[in-house]
Amino acid sequence: MAATRNMDPKKCPMPSQDPMVRNHNFEEVALGYTYEMAVNEARRCLHCPTKPCVSACPVMIHIPDFIEKVANEDMEGAYQILAASSALPAVCGRVCPQESQCEGQCVRGRMKDGEPVGIGRLERFVADWHRQNVSVEPVKPEPNGHKVAVIGSGPSGLTAAGDLARLGYAVTVFEALHVAGGVLVYGIPEFRLPKAIVQQEIDGLRKLGVEIETNMVIGKVLTIDELLNEFGYEAVYIASGAGLPRFMGIPGESLNGVYSANEYLTRINLMKAFKKGSKTPIKKSAKVAVVGGGNVAMDAARSALRLGASQVYIVYRRSLQELPARAEEVEHAKEEGIIFRLLTNPTEILGNDKGEVCGMRCVEMELGEPDASGRRRPVVREGSDFELEVDTVIMAIGTSPNPLIRSTTPGLESNRHGCIVTNGEEGLTSREGIYAGGDAVTGAATVILAMGAGKKAAAAIDQYIRSKNS
Numbered sequence: 001m002a003a004t005r006n007m008d009p010k011k012c013p014m015p016s017q018d019p020m021v022r023n024h025n026f027e028e029v030a031l032g033y034t035y036e037m038a039v040n041e042a043r044r045c046l047h048c049p050t051k052p053c054v055s056a057c058p059v060m061i062h063i064p065d066f067i068e069k070v071a072n073e074d075m076e077g078a079y080q081i082l083a084a085s086s087a088l089p090a091v092c093g094r095v096c097p098q099e100s101q102c103e104g105q106c107v108r109g110r111m112k113d114g115e116p117v118g119i120g121r122l123e124r125f126v127a128d129w130h131r132q133n134v135s136v137e138p139v140k141p142e143p144n145g146h147k148v149a150v151i152g153s154g155p156s157g158l159t160a161a162g163d164l165a166r167l168g169y170a171v172t173v174f175e176a177l178h179v180a181g182g183v184l185v186y187g188i189p190e191f192r193l194p195k196a197i198v199q200q201e202i203d204g205l206r207k208l209g210v211e212i213e214t215n216m217v218i219g220k221v222l223t224i225d226e227l228l229n230e231f232g233y234e235a236v237y238i239a240s241g242a243g244l245p246r247f248m249g250i251p252g253e254s255l256n257g258v259y260s261a262n263e264y265l266t267r268i269n270l271m272k273a274f275k276k277g278s279k280t281p282i283k284k285s286a287k288v289a290v291v292g293g294g295n296v297a298m299d300a301a302r303s304a305l306r307l308g309a310s311q312v313y314i315v316y317r318r319s320l321q322e323l324p325a326r327a328e329e330v331e332h333a334k335e336e337g338i339i340f341r342l343l344t345n346p347t348e349i350l351g352n353d354k355g356e357v358c359g360m361r362c363v364e365m366e367l368g369e370p371d372a373s374g375r376r377r378p379v380v381r382e383g384s385d386f387e388l389e390v391d392t393v394i395m396a397i398g399t400s401p402n403p404l405i406r407s408t409t410p411g412l413e414s415n416r417h418g419c420i421v422t423n424g425e426e427g428l429t430s431r432e433g434i435y436a437g438g439d440a441v442t443g444a445a446t447v448i449l450a451m452g453a454g455k456k457a458a459a460a461i462d463q464y465i466r467s468k469n470s
Contacts (some may be wrong), residue, residue: 026303079127088155098119141167151238176217177214183241189269189303192329241439244400252350253349274303288313289390290312296444300394302336314333314339315388363384426457427457
């Protein structure tokens with residue numbers, strides 16, 4: 001029975017904590033739709049015949065179908081549609097950039113004064129509803145007698161592992177850290193993605209038969225060639241991410257009080273430095289500058305505020321229009337009191353006689369002609385030098401893949417950025433039987449793009465092993 005359509009041009013607002021309350025705690029900011037909100041929002045979907053939202057989704061979720069189930073109050077039916085395409089729906093509903101993907105193509109959003117259907121919010125609601133109301137154990141597929149190794153337990157590795165396990169493969173995931181989850185546990189703060197949700201998704205994969213070995217640094221404990229030649233794995237998927245931080249190369253970066261965003265967020269998220277009584281050391285800052293404008297910069301700045309800093313700056317060399325972070329994250333940061341110093345670039349980090357950060361020298365910028373990326377190139381305004389008084393600087397200007405795997409795997413081709421080179425979207429590398437995807441190939445990108453790469457690689461690995469054994 002078709003649901004009554006809701007023609008409200010605006011999406012249902014997301015309930016959230018008050019900004020002046022949440023900026024002092026690490027509890028989740030967005031509180032999620034109620035049942036009634038979800039049903040009402042789902043009824044805004046027009047069910048366009050061309051389904052542009054589906055083609056804009058990296059994992060090709062059948063979006064109108066799952067939304068129709070919500071509109072008709074069949075929440076478990078909606079979940080099954082999501083789960084058929086996405087291994088991590090509760091995660092994607094929280095952290096994926098829907099505004100530039102599925103929601104960016106929604107016809108409702110193209111109408112005059114219209115806003116797209118809240119696809120991400122509905123995905124989150126359905127995944128949470130399933131977690132809270134359904135306790136059916138997943139059925140382990142019949143083993144097909146073949147083994148695959150996955151290196152890295154971030155979103156790309158977990159997606160590939162889940163898809164392969166459902167096809168009957170014996171899958172082992174090798175994780176370098178002591179906890180599985182990759183960037184989902186060390187990079188994204190609790191207030192955006194509660195770790196209990198990540199753990200439940202990982203537990204679901206274990207119930208499918210996926211084995212996860214932690215504290216396994218591939219390239220040091222074992223090499224990829226040993227996995228293939230001595231341990232009987234017929235293929236390897238490299239999903240080791242991009243965890244090597246970048247710095248600007250300016251004076252003062254070795255001072256006490258300078259962090260990479262990777263280290264800062266790992267101490268907080270993985271090592272729980274935000275919890276009272278935590279033994280993980282982290283600086284108790286008063287004034288913090290976060291250099292960069294992406295989601296990682298927003299996460300670091302908002303975390304610093306929650307740790308007690310009185311002033312936190314985002315220092316970014318371009319304007320608000322070029323800021324790469326999600327609009328929602330920028331809006332939340334502003335609401336919480338983060339100060340944006342746009343068109344500003346650091347030139348030196350200043351230290352006191354104890355070797356500690358005491359300030360940052362900056363210059364003002366203006367936008368010139370577009371560069372190779374299509375964005376207007378920032379140019380220094382002569383004579384615009386000034387100093388920002390801070391005691392902590394966090395560099396959030398990107399990451400690159402760790403060289404350990406490529407340096408210990410002969411014949412594995414990489415590019416000048418240290419990313420593994422693959423032949424097409426299926427992830428085949430320069431070595432037979434070795435596939436790669438996610439940030440290890442693209443450099444730091446989004447969770448959903450990494451998941452899309454994991455799905456494509458899993459399908460390619462399945463085809464490779466079947467053709468080899470036919």
